[in-house]
Amino acid sequence: MTPRPLARYALRVASLAAALGLWQLLTGLDVDLWLHFSQFPTVTDVAGAFAERLTGTDYWTDLTDSLTRILTGFALAAVLGVATGVLVARSRLAEDLLGPVLEVIRPIPAIALVPVAILLFPSNEQGIVFITCTAAFFPVLVSTRHAVRALTPAWEEAVRTLGGGRLRILGSVVLPGALPGIFGGLSVGIGVSWICVISAEMISGQYGVGYRTWQDYTVVNYPGVFVGMVTIGVLGWVTSTAVEVLGRRLTRWLPRTSYTPGGRPRTPVPRVAAPVGVRAGSDPENQAEAQHQGHDDTEQEARDEHLV
Amino acid sequence: MSTSSEAVETAAPSAAPAREGERGTRLTLRAAVLGRPGAPVLHDVGLDVAPGEILAVVGPSGCGKSTLLRTLAGLLSPLAGAAEQDGRPLTGPSADRALVFQEDALLPWRTLRGNVKLPLAISGVPRPERRARAESWLGRVGLSAQAGQLPHRVSGGQRQRAQLARALADSPRVVLMDEPFGALDAQTRSGMQDLLVEVLRGTGATVVFVTHDVDEALFLGDRVALLSAGRVAAVRDVPRPRDRGALDDPARVTLRRAVLSSLGT
Incomplete structure (x- = not known):
């Protein structure tokens, strides 16, 4: 059941x-x-500390600061990752020019870029966004690249023979076709982004959930540390769910298998093959279809349904 | 392969095309070598497809039928020789030469209507008109009720009808078909053949129809070109009228036998 x-x-x-x-x-x-x-600390300790925090203003400042940083970094990473991924997958020149540089930078953990961020950016804020962005950039890039390379060639050929140019192919084939893969990368990316925004805040932030959590640790306020951890967990869950939901909405066209884990197929309507040429009068689907068709095509239609 | 004497290469078809269209267009291949660079598949191809004609191309799997079609579509360039439309060399794909694929080439994230609207959008047809024209084409192929469905929600036969509607929606002068009914069962297939003849009537389009099914070729083609061993082995006229019942007509039986023997089967 x-x-x-x-x-x-x-x-x-x-x-x-x-x-x-x-x-x-x-x-x-x-x-x-x-x-x-x-x-x-016990759950009640943490709950008490949480309630206390919620009434103060610092908590909300931390929250909005962290959210602003991650959303900025992640949005940048999504745009740059998709653009670079498409470019590298579609252009040999881009692959040769960018490929080696990207592959050398990719294995470096984003949090190890803190010194780079400090050297490069005038403000801490920009440094944190940079680190968050770098973290999410690579998963998005790699999945986009794979998804674009795995596109069904007939889609592109079809659009080309309908007179479509490069821009049309990009907008009507490459981006929509790669979307399921892109969202795979975005889901991984948002998770990595949280890890990096919190770590970066712990190292160099002013305000932010990561900064607060580390501060609490340095003053041995363990319930406070746990309030921070719970906050990170909930925020991470909410944001990755948002990415998942958006992804599922945008890729609703994907054919779904009838298999539902641990359950029965969704539509238990029996699909009995009717003998060829016999009007399948008992099948509600065909009846509806017959009414729509309403002319000699009906019989052919019913056959199509059953045989193909 | 003792068929070279039968070859009527580049000769104009003697049977007058059934659908003479003033907007017709002529496709010509002259001494063409076709294939991917470094991997030629067809040699010394000479073919002339007259305006409004249906040329059926038959041959065993892997004989280069698809290569021929892709060249005519402009997706491949001839490695040698010439591929021309009305005397001008083909340069890349064009909306004037639509291609219908065997496999699913509908964009799966667009509804059937959305797919049929695509060529109209590309050619800049105003938005309100697009929908009306797409609906009218879907009606002609019997898909009005499925217009709002996604491709994977309809049957294989219905998907091929939608492909046909999409290919014809922007009134191309050439329709190239690459075994479009190859994956369909026998009943659906003959229904689709009838539909194709009906839908093409009055469009004046020049059609090249590739198939491995000799009977399909003889039913649809005004002429049949036989590909064998990397060459065009022969081009045969098919007696008209187009009639499924004529399969046991003596002339037809002789032709069929000759075609099959040319193909070495």
């Missing part, structure tokens, strides 16, 4: 609640086996 949506949400909430319960249990009982939970 496929669980109802409501049941699935309940399950998800229960999973979170169970994790929190376990945390509370281990810390509340001061479990000190091989792992030490006695110094660990």
Whole structure:
């Protein structure tokens, strides 16, 4: 049986609640086996600290600062990554010119670019955006490049023989066709962006969730550290869900398999093959179709449906 | 292969084309070597496709049928010799020469209507007119009810009809078809052949139809060109009228036998 949506949400909430319960249990009982939970703040400690933070102004400043940084960096990375990926995949000259440089920079962890950012940019703010952008840039670039190279050649040939030029092919074939792959890269990119924006803030930020979390650590305010961590987790979850949802909306044309994990196929309508030439009167789909067609084509249509 | 004596290369078709169009156009290949650079597939190709004619091209798999078609479409350049339209060399693809593919060449993120509107958008037809013209073409191929569907939601036969509508929507003077019904079952296929004849009537388009099915070639073609061993082995006139019932007509049976033997099958 496929669980109802409501049941699935309940399950998800229960999973979170169970994790929190376990945390509370281990810390509340001061479990000190091989792992030490006695110094660990309890869920209630953290909740108390959280409530306190929410009423102050600093928390919201941290939040908006971090969000501004990540959204700026990520948006830049999305645009640059897609543009570079398309360019490298479509032009041999671009591949030869940019390829080696990109491949050498790619393995460097973005957070290792902090010294570079400090040297290059006049303000901390720009440095953090730079690091965030670099982090998300490569996953987007690589997936775009792969997606563009894997496009079905017939799509492009079709548009060319319909008179389409380079721009038309870019807009009508390359970008929409590569979109599923691009969104794969964006999903990875937003995750890496969070890691890097938080790390960069810890090193060089003023305000920001990462900065605050590190500050709390230096003054041994452990509940505060956990408030920061929870905030990062929730923000990361929300932003990557937003990317996923947007991606699914824009690629709704993708053929879906009838397989649903752990459940039955979505449409349990029996599709019995009718004998050729016999009007399949009992099949509601064909009836609807027959009504639409309304002329001699109907029979052919019904056959098409069943045989192909 | 003792067929070279039968070759009527570059000769104009003796049977008058059924659909004489004043807007017709002529395709010519002269002593052409076709293929990808460094990998020629067809040698010494001489073909002349008259305005409004349907030339069916038959041959076994891998004999260069698609290469021939891609050259006429302008996607490939001849490695030697000449490929011309009305005496002018072909330079790249053009909206005047539409290509219908065997495989799915519809853009999967566009509805059938969206796909048919595409050539109209490319040629700058005003937006409101695009929709009306696309709908009219979808109606002619019997897809009015499926206009808003995505390609993967309809059957293979319906996808090929949509491809046909898209190819014809902007009134090209040449329609090149690369085994368009090759992946369809027998019943759907013969229905599509009838539809094709009906839809082409009155367009005056010059058609090159590639297939590996001899009967399909004899049914659709005004002439049939046989490709074999990297050459055009022969070009044969097909007696008219176009009639499926004429399959057991003695002249037709003889022609069919001759075609099959030319192909070495």
